[in-house]
Amino acid sequence: MQQSPYPPLCPHRIPYPFSVAAAILAAVEGGILLPGENARLFGDLQIAGHFGVCVGLFCRAGCPALRQARRPPLRCSAAIAKSGNCLFAGSDSESLPVHHQACQRRKAIGILRPILTKPTDEMNVRVRFAPSPTGFLHIGGARTALFNWLYARHTGGTFILRIEDTDVARNTQEAVEVILNGLGWLGLDWDEGPIEVGSSRCDDRTPQRGVPTSKGAHGPYFQSQRTRIYQQRVQELKDKGLAYDHEGAVKFKMTREPIVIPDLIVGDVTRELTDRERLDPDFVIVRSDGQPVFHLVNVIDDLEMGITHVVRGEDHLSNTAKHIALFRAFGVEPPKYAHIPLILNPDGTKMSKRDQGASLTSYLEEGYAPEAVVNYLCLLGWSPKDNREVVPIQEVVQMFDLPQVLRHNARFDLDKLHWLNGEYIRLMSNERFYELAIPALKRAGFDTSKFPSPYVKAALDTCKGKKRLFSELADYGGFYFVEEVTYDPEAAAKDFTPENRERLKKLRDAFAALSSFDAASLENCLKETAKQLGVKAGALVHPTRLACTGKTAGPSLYHLLEVLGKDKVMQRLQRALTVMG
């Protein structure tokens, strides 16, 4: 393989919105990357910037040109550099023939545009996932968490988990754990928020019984523990004359003017008042029972926690006007918003709690690998743009950016996830396969701990890549872990014939005489026996498989025989002969 002219990867975390290509330039130049505004506009071209000095042209990370280019991309002239502007040239500009060829782009773009805004250290991204503990984690919520996490990891920012447990009635410790476990299963680690279940950090302090504890400097991260903060903020609004008591509740004096919501994904959205809102634009922020409502606490927490980017489902887009008004009422500029599209049912309707596949837990139970689920979720509304489907999460982290997230809703395609899971199983290490397979077998009632570890591993090795779901493994390879197999009745009727009995007897004797019980010897032996009997190999293969596994389909026959070992195979053949007789 040809040595790449570029260093492997920038060792620093790269701020929004630059791609790997830009990161490489930064590494080469020792420079700093700064945010641009129009990454989306320019398709697969990206500008890399060096604090008011130097820029270059790149294709996006997945572009083959990146790998094929034989020399570093051009830099713009000193004059342009001094002006603080960036040169943006089309890939068919004659200076970049390699890019042109690889990209097959035809359009030349020539744009001069200042893109340098703030120094990097002012761009400390802080994002949060703020679920309500309802007792389950919605797949859409999981993707929202994923996109937040991706953005935090891409920018080197902070990912915060906040539990919106204002609704005391349905809020339980178990419900919180569903969320923590779900995120943990997906591998989405958070920098601030509740302490993970079973974490050793629990020992640092002795938490008050029943009171959840948090990590991070902006806590607590449970809304139920932040009531003082809300009370103070409500008073602030009252003092400013922006909130007032109304029938026992507190209402916020909402602006009558349309509010522009700048959105990183959707663009600028001007939100007019609806007819009902025109009648009374003010809305309740504290209920008559004293409980603050979602809009209020959400804004206060984002404000207090220094959230810089709100990445959430598009179902919140209309509400964002209220949130922006609230931020302004507190005298603060709102964070940047990014509303990601929703995940719909296969029939295009909104996915609700009861719908098939809505709960993240179901994917664990049904035998999906978390890395496959994460990969699939990444592909819903985002694309690496290079025709790949299997994309390692680390690469997604490098490439992911908010402006490239699609704006339309996506339907959940279980078939594709199913396929992707199969791909992941095939690609994963054997160790990882055991790690996921053994608990799956246990869930199905097969306790592999009763068998020697080498046997279990060898058995599982013959199953890897054959099935797409771990939940299917029990049916497929369960015969390794039972005393006595159960014969498929239909197959038994077909294959356990008197004629086959004689053949199988002959095969058993031939097997018994084998000195080496390995797959190759077994295959030779079986074929030789078939030859002597004057039958096709299939005539022996099918009854043998049925006798040893009870099924018509399964792992490679010779390999499974080897794994079972001579004793078990003899035993099972004998039993089949008895049954046949």
Added chain:
RNA sequence: GACCCUAUCGUCUAGCGGUUAGGACACCGCCCUUUCACGGCGGUAGCGCGGGUUCGAUUCCCGCUAGGGUCGCCA
């Protein structure tokens, strides 16, 4: 009812004014394989409709239609 978002094969997507509209899942053939899979080759299938702008629109603009979201003392 009002407000907001969206619109490429059945599904997920690439596409950023000139393409034989590319890939993947699913589906259908054939090959490989005496199980089941994997793999290989090929196929069916798409720019919602109507107006503009333009020499030229899948691509830009407007309208319509359709889908989704929001308008709570739910989150």
